[in-house]
Amino acid sequence: ALCFRSLRVFSVFNVGSTGIRNYAKLKYTREEKQKMRKEQQQKLWKALNERDEAERCNIAALIGSISKNMSAPKHSHQESDTHSKEKFSVPTSLDEVKELLKSFLFHKSPDKAFIRELLVKVNDIFKKERNIIRFPCLDDSQTLSIVGDIHSDLEDLQEIFNTAGWPSKENLFVFNGDFVDRGQSGIEVICVLLSLKIIFPSSVYLLRGNHEDSNLGKAYGFFDEMFRKYKSKNLYYEMEECFSYLPICALLENQLFIVHGGLPRNKKTTLDDIDSIPRSKFTEVVSGAAKEDHNEEEQKHREILEDLLWSDPDPYKNGTRSNTKRGAGSLFGTDFARTWLGSINVKTLVRSHECVEDGYEEINCGDGYRIYTVFSSSNYSGGTNLGAVLRYSKNTEEPQILQFEAKEPRSIQDIEEYNQKSLTELICKSYKELCEEFGSHDTESLITLEQWNNGLSRVLSLDIDWKDAIDIEPFTKDAPEGHINYKEFLEQFSVCGVNSDDTRKVELFAKHEQLAAVFKIFDIEKDGRVSKREFITACNLLNHYLPKEKQTTNSAQLFELADHNKTGDIDYEEFCALFERKV
Structure with a gap:
């Protein structure tokens, strides 16, 4: 496995006392710093x-592009827990x-039979619900609690119920x-929520998020979690099918969306348009397919x-535009929000999707929106x-804010260490591109x-x-004022044991995450190795998504070229080496 010269690399980042060096000359108190x-x-x-x-x-x-025509096998290769x-x-x-929930908090997991029985019962309920859940006005005795992202955290789920109470009529x-x-x-989180849906079908509603997506689950870890616990791809796809039945949004009459x-980027999109979506067809929204692959x-x-x-x-900006920071969806301004919310006769949008400091x-x-x-x-x-829940009562425009903290926050030192590691890996992965970028301005290794x-x-x-994130003094001290020796800087981020001139290995490291994703598709039986049969099957499919000059x-x-040790299958390292030659 490739690793970093972490002690050398981390030393270039501003941490601890040096992390506030920009404030040192100013008279701030220790607490302010x-x-x-x-x-x-x-x-x-x-x-x-x-x-x-x-x-x-x-x-x-990428996973969607390669696997959209690869259906899950009808029988899993291995179905043992x-x-x-x-x-x-x-x-x-x-x-x-x-x-x-208490059993799950003690690290007990349900067996496959329980999950499948749960899915059969709850799917029947979801299938009867429309894309838009429509609430009439709340009664005097009723409240509506809105819960945001949970992301597989049982402790937060427990704290939500401790703070907001359990569901009821x-x-x-x-x-x-x-x-x-x-x-x-x-x-475990989804099993608790699905169980509540069965018991309180008219009091508990689950809306779909962007992570309830077959392809995204493979990129973010839910697929790996389920296979690690159940050794079954089938069970993952059965759960993702359930996610496709989830309603998309909810409307509290004359009050909330x-x-x-x-919001949809087209201001002419109506509630009827949303309700007309055949949602169960979209187990994945991030498909990787070109627009021309879909009908209008x-x-x-x-x-x-x-x-x-x-x-x-x-x-900060009116109108709508592409959401490049996420790679999907759009960004919309307050003017657009007023127009679209006004068209459906509500004043408030409640959404989740973003981590915010106070929960x-x-x-x-403006104008009450x-x-x-x-x-x-x-x-x-x-x-x-903090985590939070918003609670609405009859005819209230502003919600009651219920905040909580289920676990101890990480120290500032831990966050700094995470940031350092992430930046280090990011620069290492982009080593070649940065060499080319800086080299285009090169005057004897110096750039401004x-x-x-x-x-x-x-x-x-x-x-x-970047000057706030990286201590640049070692790379500027011998350079003219306002300049930096970029070659000395980049040398701190070379991959351990790999000469910076070894471009094949540098490029391999840069693509290792994408290669890991592709390996999951090639590894049809999900046993950590790719057999000759699996390789040939996946290569034939992959050819549909590669330009002619890169096709196999x-x-x-x-395959014979990749199988260096002649075992009849290839592991991840062999696969990466082969893929690097081809792609």
């Missing part, structure tokens, strides 16, 4: 996570759901998508669904944020700091002030 340091690191953490989201979206599209499984019965009461719930991925307990991501109606439906699940508000965020759109973001995974993905900063931002698609003309011969 620490606050600035924390804000700087949290801003960088958010930028890195947004970039990761876009990159994984691209990987999901690898974890200790409990024999549960599908709950028939709230008390039984509470016991189920009076305490209605909308769970606004993103139940799985990015964690280790996605199957609730959806995971945002399917493309229209896919675009609306993508916008509803992937889009974000932008309070919720309000955007005032507003957008709320609610996020319910506390200290998400190693960050420092502006060229260096802009080059990093452009190549890495990360718009930050003799896959059997190519």
